[in-house]
Amino acid sequence: MHFWDQHKNITLYYEALTKSICDKYDLKQLEYDILMFLHFYPQFNTAADIVKVRKSTKSHVSTSLKVLEQKGLIEKKQNAKDKKCIEIYLLKKSDEIIEDGIDIQKKFMWDLFQGISEDEMKIFKDVFDQICKNADNFLKESDNEKNV
CATH class of the missing domain: 1.20.5 (Single alpha-helices involved in coiled-coils or other helix-helix interfaces)
Known part of the structure; x- marks a missing residue:
């Protein structure tokens, strides 16, 4: 079961790297993660998608989306065909965060896969x-x- 103990180090390292971005933009980890998720997977742009794909709780996703919307980083739009479906879109204000996030993710991958x-x-x-x-x-x- 060594893997189950050690895999947490990967998550902890990622969170340590992304802390600088979260601090810089006054974001919680899940808020940052949602922005990056929406950037990389724009086809999964509803709260239900985020909950399902990321295995997050509804309440945490809902709270994070509300904060992101208040900060002007995302907007919610009603789907034209399905009025019950609310879609989430990144706004221009999130671009700098996304760019910083991509740089951090590249560093993370580079660091983890050295020597492989x-x-x-x-x-x-x-x-x-x-x-x-x-x-x-x-x-x-x-x-x-x-x-x-």
């Missing part, structure tokens, strides 16, 4: 993808058993 060859990286990606698929499948099975 392209072949090793491909193997790592394949193994990690399989582990994630396995976890998703077991979670779905668990949810199905609860609903029966």
Whole structure:
């Protein structure tokens, strides 16, 4: 179970790197994470998408979106076809944060994968993808058993 103890170091390092951005722009970690998520995955632009894909809680996402909207970093728009669907869009004011975030993410990836060859990286990606698929499948099975 060594992996389960050590994987937290990856998250802690990422949060340590992004702290400078959060401090600079007076953001909480989840607010920053949501901005970056919306930048990289614009197709997942509803609160429900953010909750589902990022595995976040509804209340935390809702609170963070409210703050981001108040700061003028995002805007919410009603979907023209589905009036119940509220879509979230990044505003120009978020551009500088996103640029800083991309720079930090590049540094993060560079630092983490030092000394790893392209072949090793491909193997790592394949193994990690399989582990994630396995976890998703077991979670779905668990949810199905609860609903029966």
